Amino acid sequence: MPRIIGVDIPENKRVLISLTYIYGIGLSTAKKILSKAKVSEDIRAKDLDENQISMIRNVIDKSQYMVEGELKRVVSQNIKRYKDIQCYRGNRHLKNLPVRGQKTQKNARTKRGKRVAVGGANPKAVAKT
Template identity: 40%
Template sequence: MVLIFGVNFPENRMVKRSLETFYGIGPRVSQGLMARFHIHPTARVGALANNQITELAAELSNMTIENNLRRKMRDNIKRLRDMGTYRGRRHAMSLPVRGQNTRSQIMTARRLNHVDRKN
């Protein structure tokens, strides 16, 4: 097991997939991180050197990910709701925010907006 940013990963897991498990890191960001630290795209976590692991952990600590990103998104939605903007009202009513069709395909948007953005 290899510890990266407080999370244990099995040694046979790919580095790209391990980085993408963090909330806020997608395929492009993980690919950029791997390129910055000269890690091969098919490298496994167990094959990383200790200095690469510490550099990755230091870079992840400087990024806005996980709980900080969730808090930031929640605060942005709360700010929109408090200002009374159109987008804030749509979030408050659990409706699609970005102009999607509401006549026939609203259930997905209601489910997504209701769970994370209720308060």
């Protein structure tokens, strides 16, 4: 498996698709990187030679793209800043609610977490005592 920027990219996929396994690189960014490195989009990652891999690494390193750890650090710093200044987005992050305006009455189960059932809360059990 070729290793680019600390990430093992899958070797059975095309280079264009396998570059998207790096955090911060999508399809359009991968196309730009491959065109700057003068590498074909259609070849498989296992068919890359060391020269082509080093060209791709150099393009990613010398470009303005933030990838992997640097990008994750910047995103977490932004979220921390929102929490510190107590803005609306920061408060939503603090309360583990959706940040971008989604409704929460019926949905948002992913963000709010699994619902826990309370045992013995039916009206018959309360009426007996």
